[in-house]
Amino acid sequence: MKKYRNSIGRKVGLAILGTTIAAVVISLTLNIASFFHSFRQATLKKATSLTQVLSTSVAPALDFDDRESATEVLESLTLVGNSMGATIFTPDGKIFAEFGTSAKELPTDSSETIQDFNRYRIVKEIRSGEDVLGYIVLDGCFTEQLDWFFQNLATSGLILVTVLTTCFLTTGYLRRKLTKPIGQLTDTVRDISESKDYTRRVSYRSDDEIGYLVTEFNSMLAKIDKRDQWLNSHREMLENIVSQRTRQLRSKQAELEKKNKLLVQQIHERRTAEMIRDEVERINRHDLKSSLNLVIGYPELLLNNEEPLSPDQRKYIKRIASAGYRMLDMIQFHLDMFKMEQGIYRLKTMNVDLVDLMTSLEEEMALLLNQSKVNLSIMLDGKEIEGVEEIFLTGEGMLLRTMFRNLIKNAVEASNEGDTVTIAINSGPPISVTVKNTLAVPEEIRERFFDKYVTLGKEDGTGLGTYSAKLIAETHKATISVHSAETTGTEVTACFVDESSAA
Numbered sequence: 001m002k003k004y005r006n007s008i009g010r011k012v013g014l015a016i017l018g019t020t021i022a023a024v025v026i027s028l029t030l031n032i033a034s035f036f037h038s039f040r041q042a043t044l045k046k047a048t049s050l051t052q053v054l055s056t057s058v059a060p061a062l063d064f065d066d067r068e069s070a071t072e073v074l075e076s077l078t079l080v081g082n083s084m085g086a087t088i089f090t091p092d093g094k095i096f097a098e099f100g101t102s103a104k105e106l107p108t109d110s111s112e113t114i115q116d117f118n119r120y121r122i123v124k125e126i127r128s129g130e131d132v133l134g135y136i137v138l139d140g141c142f143t144e145q146l147d148w149f150f151q152n153l154a155t156s157g158l159i160l161v162t163v164l165t166t167c168f169l170t171t172g173y174l175r176r177k178l179t180k181p182i183g184q185l186t187d188t189v190r191d192i193s194e195s196k197d198y199t200r201r202v203s204y205r206s207d208d209e210i211g212y213l214v215t216e217f218n219s220m221l222a223k224i225d226k227r228d229q230w231l232n233s234h235r236e237m238l239e240n241i242v243s244q245r246t247r248q249l250r251s252k253q254a255e256l257e258k259k260n261k262l263l264v265q266q267i268h269e270r271r272t273a274e275m276i277r278d279e280v281e282r283i284n285r286h287d288l289k290s291s292l293n294l295v296i297g298y299p300e301l302l303l304n305n306e307e308p309l310s311p312d313q314r315k316y317i318k319r320i321a322s323a324g325y326r327m328l329d330m331i332q333f334h335l336d337m338f339k340m341e342q343g344i345y346r347l348k349t350m351n352v353d354l355v356d357l358m359t360s361l362e363e364e365m366a367l368l369l370n371q372s373k374v375n376l377s378i379m380l381d382g383k384e385i386e387g388v389e390e391i392f393l394t395g396e397g398m399l400l401r402t403m404f405r406n407l408i409k410n411a412v413e414a415s416n417e418g419d420t421v422t423i424a425i426n427s428g429p430p431i432s433v434t435v436k437n438t439l440a441v442p443e444e445i446r447e448r449f450f451d452k453y454v455t456l457g458k459e460d461g462t463g464l465g466t467y468s469a470k471l472i473a474e475t476h477k478a479t480i481s482v483h484s485a486e487t488t489g490t491e492v493t494a495c496f497v498d499e500s501s502a503a
Contacts, residue, residue, distance in 0.1 A: 012175050020167040028156060032149070039145045043082060044113065044120060050083070051124040051138045058088055058097070059126050062133045067097050074099035082140045084119075088126070089135045096134055103137040118142050181214055192221070199225055295324040333402050333468070340471045347475060351392045352400055354433065355385055358423050361405055365412065374412050375420040381427055391427050393496060395476050403472040404433065406465035407492050411437040414490070432495040441484040449482045469494075 054073060061069035070088055074097055077083040085100025093106040107114070107123050114121040119141050126134045191197070201218045299321035303314065339345035358378045362369075369376055378385045393400070404423075411421045415437045424434040441449055448454045450470040466482075473480040473494050484490040 012171075012178055016171040016174060017167055020171075021164065024160060024163050024167075028160070035148075036145055039148075040115070040142060043140070043142060043144075044115065044122075047083070047120065047122050047138060047140050048113070048124075050077075051122045051136060054086065054138065055124045055126045055136045058136065059128050059133055062088065062090075062096060062126055063128055070097035071099065077138075082142070082144055084139045084141055086139065087137045089137065091132055091134055101139055103139065106135055107137065181211070185214060185217060188217075296321060296328065299324070329398065329402075333398070336399070337464075337468055337471055340475050345475055347396045347399075349394050350397055352395055352397045354391045354393055354425055354431070355380065355387070355389045357397070357401060357404065358425070359385075359387055361401065361408060364405070365408060368409065368412055372412055372415065373417040374415045375418075376408070376412070377420050377422045379422060379424045381425070391425060391431070393431055395496075399472045399475065403469045403494070404435070406469050407435045407494075410465050411435050411490070411492075414439050414441075428496075430495055430497045432493055434491055434493040436489060436491045438489040440486045441482065441490050446482075446484055449484075450480070466492075 054077075057073045058070045061067070061073065074086045074088070077086055077099060083100070085098065087098040087103045088096040089106045090096050095104075103121070107121070113123070119139070122138045122140075124136050124138070125132050126136055188201070199221075201221060299317045302309070302317050303321075309317070336345060355378075362376055362378065365376070380389050380391065408421065408423065415421055416439065419438045422434075422436045424436065426432045426434075440446075445454050450466050452464065452467045454467070469492075470480050476496060478494055478496040480492065480494045482490065482492050
């Protein structure tokens, strides 16, 4: 057990020892004081009675002026141990007889009892009837009390030493008895604080306050130990979970890195393939453009030939020339689309009449509409057009024609027989054009509707129609969006936000 400078045991011992010593000292002091007081009172009482007897005995001698008889009476004081002497005075203050240590003068107060610490004096009148014959003065001392004190001093000291020794031993026993459980409790608390071992317990049982304190302390340790065991078990469980999750995360991370590498490789391969394809397409377009010069040139030569041609021949030759020019426009558009992809295309703007553009596209697609048995309806601000309306849009006519041709063609090809494709023009501002058909875009390509090379269910589809429409719209600073659902069909809307109309 660790020793503390101001331990509770030391404080308890000092308190018990100090209290006992104080009680013994006070008891002895009160006992001695009581003895002294009682002894002095008894001595004075005896001396007063003796003085009364002497005054009665010497009255005849004083009355007959018999000094010898008076002296004999006074000499009887030798039998009284604490008497020092006596003196008989006449009424006029003269000494009549004396014995031992006697008074030389009559005290002024003839009835006074005078005393100090070690001596006393009693003055008594000597009477004969009503007459005062004289005074007797008795002197004595309290030497017997001092003799008793010194005789009993050693005994009192021995008693005091015995009491103090017994008190010291009893104090030590009580201190150990009281402080032992507290010391055990303190040692246990210190050990637990240093080692964090909450399985320790204080082994003390008693039906008192300290016993209750120890019991509650042990109960608290048990609860803490139980809590630590619970925390340790959960900590191990959490560590296992974290370890398992870490392994899973590392596995997923490794798998993700592998997929990322594969994706990067695929992207690189796709970009390479697209670059090769674009280059091949540009080369092909260049070659096609060169070859088309013959397709376009020969019909013109035939038409300008002096030899007469039949009406059907001229009709077919014109169709060949028209198809050649359209193909040339398509090749030129592909070259322009490449520039738009690179962001280097410059618009050749003009005022384009949307009503005229849509009616010409209707005529151009007459064969496709007849073959598909699909109707085409052109609306302006919610009303069917008559063909004489005008709504102008600033833009490049050829690009706008290509954009709406692709959108209308897609809508017609995605319709069933008997359906109607609606072109709704809104004069705004802003001007917007919506191409609507009754069927929905397949869900698997709905989110990628405007992406390049995205197509589904079309044998001759290239996936460039909607992609080029988006490029043209963005080149015109316009927005293009699609809304498709099984219940409402498909609506593709181009909104020219920076333009205003003029009717």
